Amino acid sequence: MPGGRLTYQDRQHIAKGLAEGLTYTEIARSLQRPISTITREIARNGGAGGYRADRAQQATAGRARRRRPTSPAPPPAADAHGRDPRAVRDLEEQFTGSLIQTGLSRMTARVLTCLYTTDSGSLTAAELVRRLQVSPASISKAVGELEQQGLIRRERDPRRRRDRYVIDADVWFQGWLVSARQNAVLAELARKGAEVVGATTPAGARLKDVSQFFDHVGRHMIQAAEDWRQASFAK
Structure with a gap:
């Protein structure tokens, strides 16, 4: 794969890919670059939009001028489990980039990735602040969004008198059910909409199709979640 820094032509290619609706993975593949490089480049220069x-290009040149020469930093040591810190960091960047493409904001995606890749699967707000080097307000906003979507849950740590934010398989089960219920709401709304505009009109027929689609998807989502839970308990 090509090495070195991104060129201006590379950046033009990235901008063109975003305008065409390509994913970060597709842009990285076309440039033969790691997806972490593309994710970092887009995130630090205005985001996908x-x-x-x-x-x-100007921002990168400005950052280069502000840097002062320093002695090379020693390579980071492997952790207690023998994991390569660079590989873990690349994984986190790729995971964050993928979550951003699902519609999460960058900070929310970073918090979720942090919980995913933490052995304990739970962290306090203060621990998230230290790990991500951001403000408490940023963490508060991100965990609020994740709680609203049912992607994490809050537990009280009686020893430290602080809330812990937890991610595990049951959280995803509940989050999946939240999505299924949202589909059911959309199905019912579209069904009522078809009655309002007239079931025999083009708009009514379209809304009826939408209602049937979300009803079908919602029921199958619930069934899939229940099947997974039964299989999980049977292990």
Whole structure:
């Protein structure tokens, strides 16, 4: 794969790919670059919706001028489990990039990734602040969004008198059910909409199709979750 820094032509290619609706993975593949490089480049230069090749090139040049020469840092040591810190960091960047493409904000995706890749599967707000090097307000907003979507749960730590944010298989089960219920709400709303505009009109027929689709998907989501839970308990 090509090495070195991204060129201006690379950045133009990234901007063109975003405009065409390509995923980060597709852009990385076309440039023969790691997806972590593309994710980092887009995130630090306006995000998928605000990325511009000219501004990204100028910002990179400005950062390079502000850097002072320093002695090379020693390579990070492996952790107690023998994991390569660089490989873990690349995994976190790729995971964050994938979550962003599902619709999560960058900070929310970073918090969720942090919980995923933590052995304990739970962290306090203060621990998230230290690990991600962001403000408490940023963490508060991110965990609020994740709780609202049912992607994490809050537990009280009686020893430290602090809340812990937890992610595990049961959280995903509950989050899946939340999505299924949202589909049921959309199905019912579309069904009523078809009655309002007239079931025999083009708009009514369209809404009826939408209602049937979300009803079908919602029921199968619930059945799939129940099948998974039964199989999990049978292990």
